[in-house]
Amino acid sequence: MRMDIADLRLFLAVADAGSITAGAAQANLALGSASERLRAIENDAGTALLVRHPRGVSLTEAGAALSHHARQILHQQAQLRGELQAFAKGARGTLHLYANTAALTSYLPSRLAPWLAERPRLHVELHERTSPEVVRALTAGQAEAGIISDAVEATGLQRHVVAEDPLVMLLPAGHRFAARRTLAFADVASETFVALADGNALQTYIETQARDIGHRLDVRIRMKTFEGVCIMVGHGIGVGIVPRTIARQHRRATQALAVPLADAWAQRRLCACFADWTRLSTAMRSLLLHLGVEAEKKA
Incomplete structure (x- = not known):
């Protein structure tokens, strides 16, 4: 068989995504190029590896076997590369x-x-x-x-x-919810927010929770750091959501108040x-x- 490492990575990307389009994007290939390579892989294997559906693909029994062995090969290749790099670089x-x-x-x-x-x-x-x-x-x-x-x-x-790491609602002093012992996210989702920058993993997670309850956060400003969020909230620019450890670190300097979020998704460890x-x-x-x-x- 003439399949190389790039072919195996493409096949696994498509298999994991359940879509040639998504798999091609993950492999940084144009859809046409990815489709052509997949057909070449199947021709080389001599059997169908993917079942193509109107909205995606699934693996045939042969495709599942290839997926299993491809993961082992890539894992072994990664181990080999790591060991050789250690020798080459000292x-x-x-x-x-x-x-x-x-x-x-x-x-x-x-x-x-x-x-x-x-x-x-x-x-x-x-x-x-x-x-x-x-x-x-x-x-x-x-x-x-x-x-x-x-x-x-x-x-x-x-x-x-x-580690324990629950998320808390960060509020400016004098906020109407400042005296609450806990808050539900739904109670504050319509507030004006100070958020983390676009693409930040935690901010993406928070905005996903907002969409799940039918809200789109009203973001007044986005900050690159947690410290920036705490400073802005302390000055009354909006409310924010940060890990409890972050809120404690910046409590004295910013005067922002932290109220625990009652939602299950915020009770993080x-x-x-x-x-x-x-x-x-x-x-x-x-x-x-x-x-x-x-x-x-x-x-």
């Missing part, structure tokens, strides 16, 4: 960790720094994604491990709580998430143990 490689916004900004810096300081030859690349995006990347074999909120489903993956402990790299296992994944629970 380094231990590069660790890719996927995490949601809250983990990247308020949890990982203080936890990751001492661990990384002890490993001067290890490089770490942090990838900011929403928790559902991290789960999809792990399920598809595109990521080794990640830090997510336990508010999202992670069927088939292992999750281990590493940060979890280390991965598919199979035995398939994690040595460096990733070490990091997860450092973050608090208990040895007796990891298997």
Whole structure:
């Protein structure tokens, strides 16, 4: 068979998306080019691999077999590449960790720094994604491990709580809801908001929750940092939603008030998430143990 790594990546992208169009976009290919390559893959295999429907595609039995072996090949290829890079550069490689916004900004810096300081030859690349995006990347074999909120489903993956991180409603002093002990998101979804920048993983998650209850947030201004959100809310520009740890850090400086959100999706705990402990790299296992994944629970 003449299939190469690019062919396997394209096929898996289409299989995971259930759509040639979406898979082509993920593989950065034009639809026509992707369709032609898929036909060539099927011709090379000598059998149909995809069943084409009006609204997408599904795998044939042969396609499912290819998908299984393709994931193994890509995993082995990634392991080989990492080992060769370590020899070529005299380094231990590069660790890719996927995490949601809250983990990247308020949890990982203080936890990751001492661990990384002890490993001067290890490089770490942090990838900011929403928790559902991290789960999809792990399920598809595109990521080794990640830090997510336990508010999202992670069927088939292992999750281990590493920190409490609920979201709170940030209000200016004197706001009519400032005396509330808790708030439902529906009670404040029509308020004027100070939001995080477009494309921010947490902001995307919040705006998805708003759409789920039939609202579109009235955003007066978007800030690049949590500190910026807290400052704006403290000056009465609008209300905001931030992790509780962030609200506590900036409470004195901004005078913004934090009221817990009662919604289930806001009662977040940060979890280390991965598919199979035995398939994690040595460096990733070490990091997860450092973050608090208990040895007796990891298997």
